[in-house]
Amino acid sequence: xxxxxxxPEALLxxxxxxxxxxxxxxxxxxxxxxxxxLVCDGQEQECLCAVQSTGSGxxxxxxxxxxxxxxxxxxxxxxxxxxxxxxxxxxxxQKATELGAFEIIAxxxxxxxxxxxxxSLKKKLERWQKIALSAAGQSGRGRIPQVLTxxxxxxxxxxxxxxxxxxxxxxxxxxxxxxxxLSSGGYQTxxxxxxxxxxxxxxxxxxxxEAGLQVCTLGKRILRCETAPLxxxxxxxxxxxxx
Numbered sequence: 049x050x051x052x053x054x055x056p057e058a059l060l061x062x063x064x065x066x067x068x069x070x071x072x073x074x075x076x077x078x079x080x081x082x083x084x085x086l087v088c089d090g091q092e093q094e095c096l097c098a099v100q101s102t103g104s105g106x107x108x109x110x111x112x113x114x115x116x117x118x119x120x121x122x123x124x125x126x127x128x129x130x131x132x133x134x135x136x137x138x139x140x141x142q143k144a145t146e147l148g149a150f151e152i153i154a155x156x157x158x159x160x161x162x163x164x165x166x167x168s169l170k171k172k173l174e175r176w177q178k179i180a181l182s183a184a185g186q187s188g189r190g191r192i193p194q195v196l197t198x199x200x201x202x203x204x205x206x207x208x209x210x211x212x213x214x215x216x217x218x219x220x221x222x223x224x225x226x227x228x229x230l231s232s233g234g235y236q237t238x239x240x241x242x243x244x245x246x247x248x249x250x251x252x253x254x255x256x257x258e259a260g261l262q263v264c265t266l267g268k269r270i271l272r273c274e275t276a277p278l279x280x281x282x283x284x285x286x287x288x289x290x291x
Contacts, residue, residue, distance in 0.1 A: 090191060121288065128242070129152070161244065245272075
């Protein structure tokens with residue numbers, strides 16, 4: 049079913065009028081009167097609608113049903129990734145959105161090569177959010193994950209530690225596996241924190257433990273920085289019964 053995303057206030061009323069890119073997209077799709085579409089606020093609500101009319105640069109819809117998005121995961125997983133080089137973060141945002149991530153957060157760490165300044169970061173954030181929007185639409189999600197950036201590693205640790213399960217992945221950890229860390233169950237929110245290309249420094253791992261994060265291994269093989277968060281996210285979704 050065709051899916052449109054709008055601002056929450058646009059879902060008020062029994063009749064919705066879509067303009068701009070949404071109306072243009074509807075024109076390309078050649079939607080006909082009576083066809084059903086979904087209109088989502090990108091957060092907590094979606095509306096099942098029927099096309100009333102098209103034309104004049106707008107799409108008019110009749111609301112048939114309001115409901116919570118049926119495609120959202122039962123567990124809210126926040127993906128924390130240290131700034132990587134090139135467009136690796138774009139890949140992670142796209143795939144993490146498809147896999148059901150609640151939000152994606154980028155942060156600096158000691159070995160980060162990429163350290164975008166405020167000016168470039170503003171443009172990047174706009175692009176990253178558009179990637180999340182596109183991936184949410186393609187994968188049939190009702191919620192668009194928010195893409196955030198933090199100014200320090202310490203801020204990332206403090207924020208991540210508030211989850212029911214706060215996990216950091218470190219290639220030199222051997223005792224605790226992800227399976228072990230998830231074995232106690234009973235979680236509704238999860239934070240997954242991974243490092244950059246060069247990994248996290250040992251002192252940063254110590255800081256994570258002190259902040260309350262569980263340090264885990266993702267196995268005997270060393271994963272690329274763009275592979276690790278997606279691997280961990282997939283495993284959590286499986287453990288939560290989403291697959």
